[in-house]
Amino acid sequence: MDPIVATPISESSNITNFVVTNRNGVKGLSEMGLKTLPKQYIQPVEERITVSNILPQESIPIIDMSNWDEQKVSESICDAAEKWGFFQIINHGVPLEVLENVQDATHRFFNLPAEEKRKFSKENSPSNSVRFGTSFSPEAEKALEWKDYLSMFYVSEDEASALWPSACKDQVLEYMRRSEPVIQRLLEALMKRINVKEIDETKESLLMGSKRINLNYYPICPNPELTVGIGRHSDVSTLTILLQDDTGGLYVRGNNDSWVHVPPISGSLVINVGDALQIMSNGRYKSIEHRVVANGSKNRISVPIFVNPRPDDMIGPFPEVLAGGEKALYKQVLYSNYVRHFYKKAHDGKKTIEFAKI
Ligand SMILES: COc1cc(/C=C/C(=O)SCCNC(=O)CCNC(=O)[C@H](O)C(C)(C)COP(=O)(O)OP(=O)(O)OC[C@H]2O[C@@H](n3cnc4c(N)ncnc43)[C@H](O)[C@@H]2OP(=O)(O)O)ccc1O
Numbered sequence: 001m002d003p004i005v006a007t008p009i010s011e012s013s014n015i016t017n018f019v020v021t022n023r024n025g026v027k028g029l030s031e032m033g034l035k036t037l038p039k040q041y042i043q044p045v046e047e048r049i050t051v052s053n054i055l056p057q058e059s060i061p062i063i064d065m066s067n068w069d070e071q072k073v074s075e076s077i078c079d080a081a082e083k084w085g086f087f088q089i090i091n092h093g094v095p096l097e098v099l100e101n102v103q104d105a106t107h108r109f110f111n112l113p114a115e116e117k118r119k120f121s122k123e124n125s126p127s128n129s130v131r132f133g134t135s136f137s138p139e140a141e142k143a144l145e146w147k148d149y150l151s152m153f154y155v156s157e158d159e160a161s162a163l164w165p166s167a168c169k170d171q172v173l174e175y176m177r178r179s180e181p182v183i184q185r186l187l188e189a190l191m192k193r194i195n196v197k198e199i200d201e202t203k204e205s206l207l208m209g210s211k212r213i214n215l216n217y218y219p220i221c222p223n224p225e226l227t228v229g230i231g232r233h234s235d236v237s238t239l240t241i242l243l244q245d246d247t248g249g250l251y252v253r254g255n256n257d258s259w260v261h262v263p264p265i266s267g268s269l270v271i272n273v274g275d276a277l278q279i280m281s282n283g284r285y286k287s288i289e290h291r292v293v294a295n296g297s298k299n300r301i302s303v304p305i306f307v308n309p310r311p312d313d314m315i316g317p318f319p320e321v322l323a324g325g326e327k328a329l330y331k332q333v334l335y336s337n338y339v340r341h342f343y344k345k346a347h348d349g350k351k352t353i354e355f356a357k358i
């Protein structure tokens with residue numbers, strides 16, 4: 001086997017400029033055909049995933065939603081959200097064609113020339129709600145993540161139609177529309193178990209008042225074993241609905257120091273509990289750490305919809321959860337402050353939620 005030689009520092013500072021500052025993205029770097037991983041992307045050993053910490057015999061639950069109004073389906077959803085914080089759903093009602101179209105649209109956007117994608121970078125974007133970027137928080141990170149993204153905060157159909165990239169907006173909006181009933185069903189089931197009998201206007205805002213959709217692109221990586229696609233994190237959402245392609249590479253924290261793979265299933269959606277729901281349920285439902293490995297032979301995409309409270313909402317444990325005398329584990333926090341706290345640091349596992357702990 002060839003010895004692994006990191007790209008020299010002099011070249012690698014040019015690499016940061018090329019990828020991050022000049023907004024060519026890590027896809028631009030990958031396409032230059034480099035043979036070794038640049039130094040900036042080398043993760044500390046403890047952040048890399050190895051066969052020794054994977055549990056191959058474990059898997060997150062797969063729930064068939066065809067009879068979603070049956071009690072046993074609701075129970076499986078709540079059990080999975082309590083035990084795993086992660087599950088896959090099949091027969092959920094979002095047509096396969098809609099899922100395929102959004103995947104094609106994702107490739108179409110990332111295959112645009114760099115100068116077209118750059119039009120949506122922070123400094124050039126026509127809207128603060130649309131952002132093309134790379135890694136997670138490059139200014140705060142000791143090592144970069146091997147991922148580019150397009151992130152779109154949904155304000156209204158009109159704003160999205162006018163300002164989201166034309167390469168993908170129609171397919172992305174259709175996917176968001178068609179996933180709406182699934183989100184509602186999941187939240188209804190989850191709320192019943194914690195004594196929230198009705199999702200009134202206030203609860204609707206707290207549970208699903210805003211949405212953000214990200215298109216993630218993980219290009220082919222030299223030395224994938226030395227880096228990560230996304231580092232260990234939990235989402236700050238209420239729920240995340242994730243569409244992944246057939247490549248694989250998403251891992252969920254199992255017991256102790258182990259990681260469980262989320263195998264791609266055609267037509268399925270991966271659902272995970274985010275920090276906001278952990279806080280609102282006073283810890284009954286848990287947001288679970290997850291991470292994505294880099295891939296040496298295939299470009300991978302994924303499309304998470306983050307279902308969130310509104311930025312101006314105060315979030316804390318629901319009164320219904322505390323009604324029986326349970327002690328509140330979290331204080332009331334302004335959701336936009338919570339999200340700002342998440343974005344201003346590198347991915348650091350489950351640490352974000354400490355911001356809300358009493
Ligand atoms: C990108 O890789 C990711 C992402 C994730 C995401 C997981 C989630 O769970 S996302 C759920 C997000 N929730 C919301 O967006 C809630 C509603 N939004 C807000 O409350 C606000 O938009 C805000 C996020 C608080 C930002 O408001 P504002 O202060 O008006 O805007 P900025 O000044 O532009 O941003 C401040 C600061 O945040 C960072 N940031 C903003 N948007 C993004 C984004 N889409 N992606 C990455 N970072 C973002 C940015 O660093 C800004 O700092 P600057 O130094 O750049 O000014 C999971 C895993 C991943 O790998």
Ligand SMILES: O=C(O)CCC(=O)C(=O)O
Nearest residue numbers: 216235244250292302304
């Ligand atoms: O790409 C994936 O499978 C997961 C992405 C993810 O965790 C995120 O965007 O928050």
Ligand SMILES: [Fe+2]
Nearest residue numbers: 233234235290
């Ligand atoms: Fe995530």
